[in-house]
Structure formats: structure tokens, C-alpha cells
């Protein structure tokens with residue numbers, strides 16, 4: 545009887561506890577749901593629709609009402625930067641750094657990193673550098689800070705600091721050999737402009753010690769010797785480029801021609817040039833080959849060379865234009881010559897428009913060759929072939 549009474553009391557209590565537990569969970573869920581501001585979904589929708597202006601306005605209103613939402617402020621800061629509103633991003637991150645809601649060191653460091661990105665984007669390089677240098681001992685953000693510093697030093701053409709920073713960043717995964725060699729080439733180029741040839745040679749040697757495949761170092765080495773009238777040495781430096789990367793031969797072929805001319809060794813140059821055309825029919829040596837063969841009254845040789853080149857480079861408007869030019873005098877009527885001239889000019893303008901250097905990383909295109917892509921800042925990512 546006693547046991548029955550006990551059970552009669554306990555059973556409703558179990559139900560009561562269960563109901564209470566359910567109520568508590570529901571309350572907790574409701575509370576969490578209320579923590580997500582309603583307008584955030586309008587902001588997300590605007591972002592999905594690529595309406596960044598509207599998304600920015602929505603996020604602005606939320607963070608002004610609820611400044612404790614730190615992550616949302618980071619998103620708003622990134623959105624400002626994306627839209628080029630760097631002054632607003634700087635203001636937001638500066639205020640956030642002083643906010644009463646930011647107390648832990650990691651969040652403060654993250655804000656500083658974002659602030660440095662704002663300064664960098666706004667072109668305030670000194671302020672970006674100062675902010676990043678404060679993060680070098682950060683456990684979480686020192687690597688990102690160094691990477692941004694490396695970018696800043698390149699923007700600022702501070703090649704010595706860029707070399708030091710790349711060395712700090714270098715690891716077994718990313719050695720930065722290409723970059724460090726290129727930074728030394730930049731320093732060598734500056735020294736050549738100042739006619740400090742001893743210093744230029746030192747930087748070129750450093751570039752080659754860092755990266756034996758650095759084509760630019762051998763281009764500069766040849767130029768350095770050429771300026772000092774050491775033509776044999778210049779030719780020797782330029783000839784090494786064939787083994788490094790033959791695709792860069794068109795970059796130095798005219799310079800080599802000048803050096804051979806200085807030595808009065810035109811025949812040797814023609815042998816070298818024709819050797820290149822046989823080994824590498826796909827590279828652009830067309831103009832210099834045609835000029836030299838035509839100058840030596842080897843018109844038929846020039847035409848045969850262009851015909852063969854057309855088989856290898858079927859889409860080259862330049863070769864087609866050169867072939868028309870080479871056969872122009874053989875046309876019997878003036879009207880025919882004029883028509884051929886017109887077709888040639890169309891092909892040349894087509895070539896001018898579409899023969900562009902292209903970055904393998906970001907697809908940036910340009911009529912000018914750059915060792916560093918101006919769009920994605922990668923080194924040697926632009927193909928030497930148009």
C-alpha cells in the first residue's frame with residue numbers, strides 16, 4: 545500500500561520534470577533565435593543578389609544597434625574594402641579596436657590585421673607596415689602579417705626588406721626562391737641605372753645563387769657586359785637562357801644581334817639564329833629572321849621559312865602578314881599590290897589587338913610584358929609568348 549502511494553506521488557513528478565525540461569529547451573532555443581537580428585537575412589539576400597550597396601546599408605544598421613556583434617563588424621569591414629570604401633573600413637576597425645566589447649588579445653590582433661589590410665588598400669603603406677609589425681609575435685596572425693608585409697614591401701619597391709621578409713616566410717612548402725631572385729634582379733636593375741656595375745653584378749650573382757633558372761638574371765648579366773663593351777661575355781650570358789627557358793629567346797635575340805655586329809660576326813649570328821628556328825619553331829623570331837635573310841638577298845629562303853612557320857603556328861596573323869609582305873613585289877598589277885597591302889594591314893592590326901601577354905594565374909592580359917603580374921602580384925606568371 546505504501547509503495548503504491550509512493551508511485552502515485554513520483555509518477556506525476558516525472559511528467560512535471562519532463563515538461564519543465566522541455567520548456568527550458570524551448571526557451572533557450574527561442575532566446576538563441578532572437579539573437580540573430582532579423583535584418584541580417586535582408587543583408588544576406590542582398591549579398592546573394594550581388595547588391596553590395598544594399599547589403600552594406602543593412603549590415604550598417606544592425607551593427608549600429610548591436611555593437612556587440614563583432615564577427616558581423618568584420619564582415620562589414622571586408623564589404624567596405626571590397627567596395628573600395630577604405631576610409632569607412634579604417635573608421636570601423638579603429639572604433640572596434642577601442643570598443644568595450646573587444647577584450648581578448650586574439651580579437652584585438654585580428655582587428656589590427658584587418659586594419660592593416662585597410663591601410664594597404666588605401667595606399668597608406670607606412671601605417672599598414674607599422675600595424676603589421678605589431679603582429680609579428682602573434683601566435684595566430686604573424687604568418688598572415690608577414691605575407692601582407694611582403695606584398696607591401698614589393699608595392700613600395702623596398703626590395704631589401706622584401707628579401708628579408710621572404711626569408712622569414714620561407715618553409716619547406718614554399719621556398720620563395722623565384723621571388724627572392726626577382727627582388728635581387730630589381731636591385732641589380734636599379735644599380736645598372738645608377739651605373740654601379742660592381743653592385744649590379746653582386747645582385748645578379750645572388751639572384752642566380754637563389755634560383756639558377758632565373759632567366760631575368762642572365763638577361764641583366766648580358767646587358768651589364770654589353771654596357772661595358774664586353775660583347776663576348778654578353779653573348780655567353782644570353783646563350784645560357786636557352787637552357788633555362790628557351791621561350792625567352794625572343795627577348796634577347798635583337799640584343800644578341802647587336803653584340804655579334806659589334807664583334808663583326810654576322811655569319812655566326814645567322815647560324816645561331818637559324819639553329820634556334822629549327823629547334824624551337826614555335827617561338828617568335830619571325831621578324832628578325834625575315835629581316836636578316838632579306839638583307840642578305842635570300843628572299844626565297846625568307847619565304848620558305850615563313851611558309852614552314854605557318855605550318856607550326858597556324859593562327860599567327862603576324863606570319864601571314866610577313867608572308868604577304870615578302871611576296872608583294874612579285875604581284876604583277878598595282879591594284880593587286882594595293883589589295884595585298886590592305887589584307888596585310890588588316891592582319892597586322894588583328895595581331896596588334898590580340899597578340900597579348902597573359903598571366904597564367906589570373907588571366908590578366910597586356911600588350912606589355914611584366915615580370916610581376918600587376919593584377920595578382922605573382923612573379924613570372926606571365927608567359928613570354930603572346
Ligand SMILES: [Zn+2]
Nearest residue numbers: 903906917920
Ligand atoms: Zn596575374
